[in-house]
Amino acid sequence: MTDLQLRPTVASDLSRLMAFDHNISSEAVWQLELRREVGQINASFREVRLPRSIQVEYPHNRYALADDWIRKSMMFTAFQGADPVGYISLLERGTASVVWVTDLVVAEAGRRKGVASALLTAGQDWAASRAHGRYILEMQSKNLPAIRFAQKNGFEFCGYNDHYYLTQDVALFFSKLLK
Numbered sequence: 465m466t467d468l469q470l471r472p473t474v475a476s477d478l479s480r481l482m483a484f485d486h487n488i489s490s491e492a493v494w495q496l497e498l499r500r501e502v503g504q505i506n507a508s509f510r511e512v513r514l515p516r517s518i519q520v521e522y523p524h525n526r527y528a529l530a531d532d533w534i535r536k537s538m539m540f541t542a543f544q545g546a547d548p549v550g551y552i553s554l555l556e557r558g559t560a561s562v563v564w565v566t567d568l569v570v571a572e573a574g575r576r577k578g579v580a581s582a583l584l585t586a587g588q589d590w591a592a593s594r595a596h597g598r599y600i601l602e603m604q605s606k607n608l609p610a611i612r613f614a615q616k617n618g619f620e621f622c623g624y625n626d627h628y629y630l631t632q633d634v635a636l637f638f639s640k641l642l643k
Contacts, residue, residue: 468579470586473539473551478530480548481541484571486522490514494605496624496634507624509605509636520606523629524567537563540586542570542579549574552583554590562598563591568610584617592642599642605634614638 473481492513499506524532532553533539542550553567565587570579591599601619603610619638628635 467544468549468582469543470540470582471543473533473541475530475533477541477548477551478533481551481569482526482529484526484548484569486524486526486569488520488607488609489517490520490606490608491517492608494608494611494634494636496605496626509621509624511608518606520604521631522569523604523631523633523635525630536566538587538590540583540590542574542583544574550579550583552587554587556594556596560598561596562600563587563594563596565599565601568601580613581617588640588642597642598639600637600639602628602635602637604629604631605636611636611638 492511494509495512497508497510535555536553537556538554540552541548548571550570551567552565555564555566556562557564565584568580568583570583588599599619600622601610601614603614605624615638617640619640621636622639623637625635625637627633
């Protein structure tokens with residue numbers, strides 16, 4: 465996307481970011497299969513194509529963005545001219561020197577134009593500048609576009625949490641080591 469500008473998010477950006485359509489459509493999901501046997505539990509995921517595309521509801525309350533913003537370690541907003549087209553929320557967690565991407569949202573008109581990649585890179589550079597060693601993306605198991613985006617950008621599947629979101633969806637975690 466030409467003339468894309470990124471900068472730290474400020475309070476006056478929040479109402480415009482909340483107005484984005486945060487939902488996505490997906491044509492496949494990662495289905496969790498749990499097998500319990502004496503002394504072990506096996507969990508596996510497999511990609512399952514759906515008979516038709518589904519709308520995946522955003523797992524966070526976008527109207528709480530203003531409240532959540534003050535608890536984030538950093539947020540960047542991408543602009544095309546004067547219009548915001550995406551944002552990323554970062555959270556430093558624990559003593560393990562990890563930065564979590566809790567939100568990576570691109571307005572529908574800006575999707576598939578490099579906005580998410582630019583935001584992801586900005587967050588990674590910020591994390592590396594603060595000497596963090598790991599960068600983690602979280603997403604719903606229904607969000608195949610995000611799963612593929614993570615894999616395309618060198619992230620590896622590193623875990624999941626069942627019923628993680630308010631929507632009771634499974635969260636998938638993908639990580640990348642920072643150099």
